Amino acid sequence: MTIPFLVTTLIVVVTPGTGVFFTLSAGLSRGARAGVLAAFACTLGTVPHLLAAMTGLAALLQTSAVAFDLVRYLGVGYLLYLAWSAVRDRSAFAATTDDTPRSATRVIVSGVVVNLLNPKPTLFFVAFLPQFVGASAVGSTQAMLTCGAVFMLLTFVVFSGYGIFAARLRDRVLTRPRVTDWLRRSVAGTFVALGVTLALTQR
Template identity: 60%
Template structure:
């Protein structure tokens, strides 16, 4: 495995996107455990893109404008839903809330999975990025692509979990200031909406 692959993957993963934003939001709202679960969900959401790239479905998606646009606008719609849900949330942000009525892990994971499944940029990334590190004619190329994808997923989980736990470390300070909590929700809601707009305007 080349150092170029590791460095490029790390740069891509560290660059904040919807998955990182969701993990940070989970860390601030529900603590370190929830942020780790959210990071796991976002990582699972990469699997369909991995499978598409390895099996060649990414080529079909890339060639079909209708398929790509459908996936893109589904992602836009989901990001707008997240923006709306975040802005309308009026629940208190307290440690007691985390202990007595935590959000079901399955729901946190499902949201994380959907965020990355509905991200067409991931499919394009795998289709355009992985082949550069698997020379044509390589025996067992699909196995090599799967191995590299696994490394990318591991980096994603570690970086996202670190983002979430860093956010969770400031949770108590945020919870003690209702105005800060409201401001953060507005920031996250606006960020989801902006990301939706950027995705919608991309060719």
């Protein structure tokens, strides 16, 4: 494990993206527990990408336009579904003293799907890990698993911080109806923007 790997990983994890925004939304709408669950879900969602990079499935996404586009547009569709849900469900951003999310399973499944239906993490692992682990080196598989585990740990810690931070702002935000309506539209708009960005992403 090297310092450059840790620094690069931290920069990648901290940079806002689909997973970060999903975690912030969960913490703000459902409280700290939901934020941490969302962080766990997004972390869990990186496992298939890591395995794909290690087993060569990433090569399929890299060489097959059909496979890449299939995963990409499924991801776009799901992000647009999340946007529609944010607009429709007014109770998600309603002031309440109950910090328990309605369904822990729903939060986890949504977070995993958000990351799973984005082909870029797989290609990221393909471009990222080989810089720190020689593919032909002895013990390279173990080294990739170790690096992947560190990446996941940092993802969970940083994303949990995002979720808890959002939850702390919850009471200040959700007790103001105008702010709540603006926030709901902003959440929906951001999911749409993320969907458009993913739709325009090239291999």
